[in-house]
Amino acid sequence: MEKRPDQEVEPRRSGHHGRRDSDDFFGLDVERMSPRSQVTTSLAVLIPVAIAGVLVLTLAANLWWLVFVFGWMIFPAFGLLVRGIAGLSEGPSEPAVADSRERELLEALQRRGELTPAQAAMETTLTVNEADKMLEDLAAKGHLDVKVRGGGLFYGLWEDGSGAHRRELGDEE
DSSP states (O other), X not given: OOOOGGGOOOOOOOOGGGOOOTTEETTEXXXXXXXHHHHHHHHHHXXXXXXHHHHHHHHOGXXXXXXXXXXXXXXXXXHHHHHHHHHHHHOOSSOOHHHHHHHHHHHXXXXXXXXXXXXXXXXXXXXXXXXXHHHHHHHHTTSEEEEEETTEEEEEEOOOHHHHHHHXXXXXX
């Protein structure tokens, strides 16, 4: 079989000599998993292994050695469980997706001064509907100033009196 350059195999993320990364759990990237997913995944491994161990020792005592065959899975699964529980007790380490999208929208407002929902969608990763809803929510809570021009709604950050006065002075000069 001939290896073609357009079909290269993706490089493995393993360390030296085929060892897996420390953040690799049976092929799953633990770093990208939420703490809740870590706990769920570890329990999905621990519970069946524990039940199988009890069944082997009670129903087929002469097959006791099978406990060692599947017992090796307990250690990484237990480590993942502890890591997930620790992550849950710390609280979210990264801002939620909604928070990052709101931040992205506010940064676009700061750059442009004022935006329509369509302009916000062009400046951010939000869709027009998402931008419209977020802008409406922020305006309803009093965080944004809303202006109507030419039949369109323009959302902007509130300006204090000195900022508006400075802009007017800058326009006159």
